[in-house]
Amino acid sequence: MSIIRLDRVRKSFGADPVLRDVSLHVARGDIFGIAGRSGAGKSTLLRTINLLERPDSGAVVVAGRDLTRLSKRDLRAARQNIGMTFQHDNLLQNLTVFDNVAFPLRLHGMLNPPRLRRRVQACLELVGLAARADEYPARLSGSQKQRAAIARAIASQPEVLLCDEPTSALDAEATRALLATLRTVSADLGVTIVIVSHELPALAALCNRVAVIEHGVVAETFAPTDTTAPRITPLGRELAFHATEAGALFHPGVLHA
């Protein structure tokens, strides 16, 4: 069953159409990748899923509710079910890692202090940062900052996690650590992850489905592990190549079980 459904979404900035007619389904539990050339509209599409970008027309249905039809108040509540991380980690520099993760819980008055502490610690353990809880973001590596941002994004136990270019500032080793964290988050919490990246090897290694955005539409959607299916776009073919490479590194049966 789809947890996210975009139906004929259109979005222009001024006279420039970015999303011309985007329809896609993301199944519950998917790690779903969005690929596309620079400027193709990947981030715009991702930001449409929680209505940070409001489409000009079309439906954005998350967990059964069309977000475009909600009142401001209901939209605020619906967004608590959709965590998000950004290319730049957006951590609050004057707060410790613990307080960054606790921030959305405190903001929404969720949980009493002992439960909040347990929740934050559990999130930090999941992303491998339990030992860094009292550090300030400036002392973390790029991968650790992204992992702290993931911990913050999952603290309110959303069903959906949106990740915008989480590995773009990371070297190869840090990228592998971050992909491992996202796999753990997916496996342990069952959260549905949608990830935008221009790094095809990362998408090929992580995602069980990928959509390629081209000319404002979804040009194709496929499972990277299905390396035998014909690909329509050059980018799809590149992804298939990287999926074969990734298969040599990570056994797909383990990765996508």
Ligand SMILES: Nc1ncnc2c1ncn2[C@@H]1O[C@H](COP(=O)(O)OP(=O)(O)OP(=O)(O)O)[C@@H](O)[C@H]1O
């Ligand atoms: N708020 C905005 N106002 C005006 N134009 C915008 C806005 N956001 C995005 N755009 C434009 O929309 C187009 C798509 O941008 P978007 O960031 O979604 O693409 P992308 O595929 O994520 O690109 P990249 O891989 O380079 O990050 C670009 O031409 C961009 O300049």
